[in-house]
Amino acid sequence: MESNLLRVNLTTGEIKNEIIGHEVFERWVGGSGVNNWIMWDHFLTHDINCDPRSPDNIFVFGVGPLAGSGAGSGVKGRITFKSPCYDMFGDSAGGGKFPYMIRFTGYEYLAITGRAPKPVYLHICNDEVSLHDASHLWGKDTKDTHAMLQKELGEYPSKTHTLSIGQAGENQVGIAGVVSDALRIHARCGGGAVLGSKNLKAIAVQGSGSIKVSRPESLMKWSDKFRQSLDANEAVYGFKRRGTLGAVEMYQHIGSHFWRNGQGNMFRGGEITSDNWVKRFHRYSEVCSSDCFIACDAKYKIDGEESKAAKNYIGESFRRPEYLTTGSAAGALDVRDWAEVAHWGKLTNDYGIDNQDLSCSISFLMELKQRELISDDDVANLFGHSQSLEWGNMNDIERLVEDIVFQSNTFGKLFGDGPYKGALRYSEMMGQNFMKYAMYGKGGASFTEEMRPFPTWMNNMAVASRGADHLKGLGLIEKFQRRDLSQAYFGGSEAADLSIPDYKGASTAIIENQVALLNSYGVCMFHWMLDPAGYMPESYYGDAYRSITGVEHDSEQLMRDGERICNLEKAFNSRIGMRREHDTICERWMWEPTDEGMYPGKVAADMFETVLDEYYQWRGWDVKSGLQTRSKLEELDLNDVADVLESDRALARD
Amino acid sequence: MDTQPQKELVTGETWYQPGDKIPNVGMKLFALRNQCTECNVCEVACSLVHSPDGEINPQLSRVRIDHAPEKPTKINQEGLGFVAEICHHCGNPPPCAEVCPTDAFYYDPKTLAAVIDQDNCIQCMECVPGCPFDVVFVAPSGELLKCDLCGGDPVCVKACSTRPEMLNKGKQYNRMPVLFYEEQSDFNQISREEPVARDEVGMMQAMLEAGKISSGA
Amino acid sequence: MITVRTEYHSHFKEITGLPGDTFELDQPLVSELAKQLTEKYGDKMSALLMDPDTNQLNANGTMYVDSKGRRVFIEDTLEDGETIAFLVGIAGG
Numbered sequence: 001m002e003s004n005l006l007r008v009n010l011t012t013g014e015i016k017n018e019i020i021g022h023e024v025f026e027r028w029v030g031g032s033g034v035n036n037w038i039m040w041d042h043f044l045t046h047d048i049n050c051d052p053r054s055p056d057n058i059f060v061f062g063v064g065p066l067a068g069s070g071a072g073s074g075v076k077g078r079i080t081f082k083s084p085c086y087d088m089f090g091d092s093a094g095g096g097k098f099p100y101m102i103r104f105t106g107y108e109y110l111a112i113t114g115r116a117p118k119p120v121y122l123h124i125c126n127d128e129v130s131l132h133d134a135s136h137l138w139g140k141d142t143k144d145t146h147a148m149l150q151k152e153l154g155e156y157p158s159k160t161h162t163l164s165i166g167q168a169g170e171n172q173v174g175i176a177g178v179v180s181d182a183l184r185i186h187a188r189c190g191g192g193a194v195l196g197s198k199n200l201k202a203i204a205v206q207g208s209g210s211i212k213v214s215r216p217e218s219l220m221k222w223s224d225k226f227r228q229s230l231d232a233n234e235a236v237y238g239f240k241r242r243g244t245l246g247a248v249e250m251y252q253h254i255g256s257h258f259w260r261n262g263q264g265n266m267f268r269g270g271e272i273t274s275d276n277w278v279k280r281f282h283r284y285s286e287v288c289s290s291d292c293f294i295a296c297d298a299k300y301k302i303d304g305e306e307s308k309a310a311k312n313y314i315g316e317s318f319r320r321p322e323y324l325t326t327g328s329a330a331g332a333l334d335v336r337d338w339a340e341v342a343h344w345g346k347l348t349n350d351y352g353i354d355n356q357d358l359s360c361s362i363s364f365l366m367e368l369k370q371r372e373l374i375s376d377d378d379v380a381n382l383f384g385h386s387q388s389l390e391w392g393n394m395n396d397i398e399r400l401v402e403d404i405v406f407q408s409n410t411f412g413k414l415f416g417d418g419p420y421k422g423a424l425r426y427s428e429m430m431g432q433n434f435m436k437y438a439m440y441g442k443g444g445a446s447f448t449e450e451m452r453p454f455p456t457w458m459n460n461m462a463v464a465s466r467g468a469d470h471l472k473g474l475g476l477i478e479k480f481q482r483r484d485l486s487q488a489y490f491g492g493s494e495a496a497d498l499s500i501p502d503y504k505g506a507s508t509a510i511i512e513n514q515v516a517l518l519n520s521y522g523v524c525m526f527h528w529m530l531d532p533a534g535y536m537p538e539s540y541y542g543d544a545y546r547s548i549t550g551v552e553h554d555s556e557q558l559m560r561d562g563e564r565i566c567n568l569e570k571a572f573n574s575r576i577g578m579r580r581e582h583d584t585i586c587e588r589w590m591w592e593p594t595d596e597g598m599y600p601g602k603v604a605a606d607m608f609e610t611v612l613d614e615y616y617q618w619r620g621w622d623v624k625s626g627l628q629t630r631s632k633l634e635e636l637d638l639n640d641v642a643d644v645l646e647s648d649r650a651l652a653r654d
Numbered sequence: 655m656d657t658q659p660q661k662e663l664v665t666g667e668t669w670y671q672p673g674d675k676i677p678n679v680g681m682k683l684f685a686l687r688n689q690c691t692e693c694n695v696c697e698v699a700c701s702l703v704h705s706p707d708g709e710i711n712p713q714l715s716r717v718r719i720d721h722a723p724e725k726p727t728k729i730n731q732e733g734l735g736f737v738a739e740i741c742h743h744c745g746n747p748p749p750c751a752e753v754c755p756t757d758a759f760y761y762d763p764k765t766l767a768a769v770i771d772q773d774n775c776i777q778c779m780e781c782v783p784g785c786p787f788d789v790v791f792v793a794p795s796g797e798l799l800k801c802d803l804c805g806g807d808p809v810c811v812k813a814c815s816t817r818p819e820m821l822n823k824g825k826q827y828n829r830m831p832v833l834f835y836e837e838q839s840d841f842n843q844i845s846r847e848e849p850v851a852r853d854e855v856g857m858m859q860a861m862l863e864a865g866k867i868s869s870g871a
Numbered sequence: 872m873i874t875v876r877t878e879y880h881s882h883f884k885e886i887t888g889l890p891g892d893t894f895e896l897d898q899p900l901v902s903e904l905a906k907q908l909t910e911k912y913g914d915k916m917s918a919l920l921m922d923p924d925t926n927q928l929n930a931n932g933t934m935y936v937d938s939k940g941r942r943v944f945i946e947d948t949l950e951d952g953e954t955i956a957f958l959v960g961i962a963g964g
Binding site: 496 | 878880881882915918919923927929930931932933934936939940941942944956958959960961962
């Protein structure tokens with residue numbers, strides 16, 4: 001397998017192509033793994049401690065080999081960069097059509113450095129690559145940007161697909177995301193701010209070339225089996241109709257939501273606690289990322305009668321809210337009307353901003369107001385005008401979103417990097433310590449789900465390489481109490497037992513390697529989760545990967561590849577100075593017991609350190625510092641990485 | 655997987671002389687309009703199965719996904735999603751073959767689908783406007799692309815995701831895909847079935863009310 | 872003989888049309904409950920609830936918990952008066 005990396009230096013305007021050879025895929029699989037290698041390499045010759053908004057930062061885009069190759073498992077593009085809001089390793093996935101179309105240009109990896117003197121967009125049309133003035137796009141949201149570029153660039157030699165930033169990215173808001181085709185957002189870690197700081201408004205692609213598959217017969221055989229297996233699971237049909245919204249009732253039942261800044265774990269307000277609303281709103285189109293056999297999304301139109309607030313949004317077209325859109329609106333902000341939740345989803349996608357950190361920045365202040373820790377005067381100072389900070393008040397919430405997106409007042413400026421930095425800055429400004437009300441995990445990243453009863457999820461929030469995140473070490477075994485999977489992975493049922501710390505850190509360690517593979521294959525995670533045959537992605541997708549790339553790694557080698565990829569991400573963070581003490585979570589999760597849901601009285605502190613120890617042990621890292629050892633890195637053929645870490649004094653002794 | 659028409663049987667020989675009575679295609683493709691999710695898997699699969707070099711390229715596909723033509727209804731003002739543009743395998747000889755000046759169309763012995771033989775095709779492109787459904791496509795290389803039913807096991811149908819909307823009571827479809835490979839009469843039967851387990855106002859209802867379920871042929 | 876209650880959510884509720892049921896089981900087993908559920912609600916319930924290859928409860932995209940929030944499997948026993956909730960769910964996104 002070979003691919004092309006397009007290097008763009010926006011300062012000089014230099015554009016050049018580099019071949020990524022087969023040996024790179026042998027080492028880094030593809031997608032996420034290759035992105036990490038490109039970024040690691042970049043920071044060997046650039047200052048890794050640079051300001052992420054400086055021209056020295058790199059923005060990498062990559063798409064893995066299974067994306068759009070007929071696997072039917074969706075397409076996920078991956079962006080990788082140093083995070084401007086968390087100041088550490090940052091990456092984010094996004095589907096849509098852009099990652100599919102870019103493969104037909106022949107460029108599957110982009111490395112963008114420098115800063116353009118004024119706003120530009122990058123146009124990749126097969127092998128013709130050019131930079132263009134984007135002043136007419138600047139100030140437009142992602143939906144309009146996409147529509148304008150499609151109109152401007154037309155449908156020859158193919159339809160135009162785009163990756164763009166909205167106003168949040170333009171204003172370098174730290175939690176700004178990047179949107180693919182106005183359909184899907186790479187929300188996490190602030191990739192939008194990186195592009196905004198580079199004056200790169202959008203990337204538009206048109207491709208009429210081909211993707212080569214190494215062994216097509218073998219791939220087609222795999223795809224047939226894959227589709228039949230998924231089709232055989234009745235639960236897939238429920239997922240097609242609801243998407244991740246299916247989690248609402250389950251989480252309501254067990255107490256796994258994140259209500260009012262995490263004070264509770266169940267939604268309030270009857271309508272919002274069930275997914276029945278999918279029947280009431282008018283669905284007019286399915287929506288799907290390319291090459292996806294499932295199609296979990298749909299477009300709806302508000303007629304005005306569907307809910308109390310629907311009359312405010314008549315004629316608005318929105319996509320079905322997925323779980324975290326709901327978790328951030330109905331959960332963190334206690335919005336109780338589905339039309340308003342949908343509107344929130346539209347706002348955050350159009351402006352191009354992460355809904356997790358955005359909602360938790362707002363809910364932090366709402367809680368301070370609720371507890372009367374700040375006065376009306378304090379609020380007026382912060383906003384420049386009065387603000388109700390009322391839970392669930394969508395009109396006011398929309399103003400707060402605009403404040404952050406447009407950086408229009410002190411609030412916007414303080415909280416543009418998320419609730420952790422916002423709370424630190426606000427505490428300093430007020431001369432008080434409000435940190436116990438800030439909700440975050442590693443790096444200061446937020447996540448709108450209840451954590452305290454779930455030790456694996458808690459561990460994920462503390463150790464994920466890109467900051468608190470549920471996906472890197474996805475704790476399915478534990479939250480769904482899959483003792484069958486625990487048995488398969490570890491030979492016993494402990495990993496599925498919520499009441500003990502055993503095998504929770506181990507779970508994170510193993511699953512992180514598997515998820516690294518999924519992210520490197522370029523596939524969506526839901527097929528894997530829904531298919532009974534799917535729980536070991538190294539074997540599940542192994543044949544597809546080998547058939548497409550000709551990289552003949554068996555399951556064991558693939559797991560080692562996944563582990564290598566995770567270790568490179570860790571090494572990046574170690575170079576920046578991150579140690580065990582940074583693998584941490586907020587006070588509420590650590591110390592404040594749950595008081596509702598099926599698992600009351602839980603705090604993370606009971607098991608946190610034990611689970612963290614176990615995670616490092618399973619990773620083969622030093623338990624005291626959290627750092628990697630040379631022997632572990634050598635085992636993974638990462639001697640060169642060990643050398644760099646050693647010279648940075650970021651290597652633990654063996 | 656034997657999905658290519660038997661090329662050795664169609665190259666170099668005309669199965670039917672001009673003026674011969676050619677039997678029509680029996681089982682053909684149908685698409686439930688407006689169920690399509692634009693997943694592109696059919697395009698990917700079609701291009702791959704026809705490629706001698708293991709190439710995937712939607713521009714080499716003989717089925718194409720497009721936006722459904724906008725047709726305001728009382729329920730929906732924006733048109734209804736996406737549609738799979740499929741070859742309708744018109745009565746033989748189909749219009750595309752009739753306008754061909756060089757006799758580059760042959761008939762697959764199994765399916766009786768009209769197949770373009772690239773060795774004889776002079777790429778004049780008369781078949782493109784000649785097709786009443788605009789489903790003869792031109793590849794970037796200039797090659798003319800027409801659906802050949804994959805020799806009787808159409809890969810697009812296999813690739814098509816089944817949708818949860820309709821349960822076909824009694825026949826072979828537990829869940830309905832967008833693309834079907836059926837006899838006309840069977841498809842008529844399928845498409846007349848009421849949707850089950852859906853009381854949702856929206857696409858299905860609009861589709862039924864507007865009479866949009868059709869084979870298009 | 873024991874009595875158990877069931878609670879249906881989301882996709883399960885669409886199949887049953889009811890928020891819940893009461894069942895009397897000769898044997899205090901999840902397998903007995905599953906049998907009665909599939910008998911009462913037919914193919915659609917069977918398709919969602921059971922994995923036909925393994926005769927286990929379908930585990931992907933579904934969740935079944937007792938009143939203490941513990942997941943039940945086909946081989947588990949049930950207590951008299953217990954409530955089992957039938958849920959769908961997926962993480963991520």
